[in-house]
Amino acid sequence: MDAELFPRGRTRVAPGAVHVPRWLPAERQRALLAACRDWARPPAGLRTVRTPGGGTMSARQVCLGRHWYPYGYARTVVDGDGAPVKPFPAWLDELARAAVADALGPAAVPAEPYDIALINFYDGDARMGMHRDSDERSDAPVVSLSLGDRCVFRFGNTETRAKPYTDVELCSGDLFVFGGPSRLAHHGVPRVRPGTAPPELGLAGRLNITLRVGGLDAPGG
Numbered sequence: 001m002d003a004e005l006f007p008r009g010r011t012r013v014a015p016g017a018v019h020v021p022r023w024l025p026a027e028r029q030r031a032l033l034a035a036c037r038d039w040a041r042p043p044a045g046l047r048t049v050r051t052p053g054g055g056t057m058s059a060r061q062v063c064l065g066r067h068w069y070p071y072g073y074a075r076t077v078v079d080g081d082g083a084p085v086k087p088f089p090a091w092l093d094e095l096a097r098a099a100v101a102d103a104l105g106p107a108a109v110p111a112e113p114y115d116i117a118l119i120n121f122y123d124g125d126a127r128m129g130m131h132r133d134s135d136e137r138s139d140a141p142v143v144s145l146s147l148g149d150r151c152v153f154r155f156g157n158t159e160t161r162a163k164p165y166t167d168v169e170l171c172s173g174d175l176f177v178f179g180g181p182s183r184l185a186h187h188g189v190p191r192v193r194p195g196t197a198p199p200e201l202g203l204a205g206r207l208n209i210t211l212r213v214g215g216l217d218a219p220g221g
Helices: 026-039 090-104
Strands: 011-014 017-020 060-064 067-069 072-074 116-122 128-131 142-148 150-155 166-170 175-178 187-193 206-212
Touching: 011 166, 017 090, 026 060, 026 142, 026 206, 060 067, 090 142, 090 175, 090 206, 150 175
Parallel strands: none
Antiparallel strands: 011 017, 017 175, 060 116, 067 072, 116 206, 128 187, 142 175, 142 206, 150 166, 150 187
């Protein structure tokens, strides 16, 4: 991947929120991209998410394990083709657990397995408004991996979508983990930087792979 004049170090953005640059080596990035391309194919493939107010999200999405829709989870693509959601592979759970251990320490790794992935594709014009990942029943840390174009990732506070927040540039291969007191912090993507993906990756746009523990297998989940 492209060299950097000033290598970036890991940063504690907030209590329980850590940015680890270049966490995924080049070969792991290519393998994850190939898997994302397979998951994006129908049925239960990449879709445009429609909001309750009748609008649409500019980032398109595919889910694994459970299908997310505003504001809940289902076992089928209830707002799309109705197909069963694709399974969540065990190797993604292993990847998520390794990420949490590296970013937050072994004590932060949850006892329950990671079982949900939300994969968002951003073209150059896509954005993501400030929101909280609050539809899960587990408080396990959220693991976020970036592939492709760089973006501005805005990480805020738990009370409001407004300031205070911190803007972080996420590049291909970067890891961002947030849990503990930051688990329900508002966050979003106000800007993608088109044409900044590593050329050898072969991706135009940005993929964000977000891994979560749903805690939804209890009665009523």
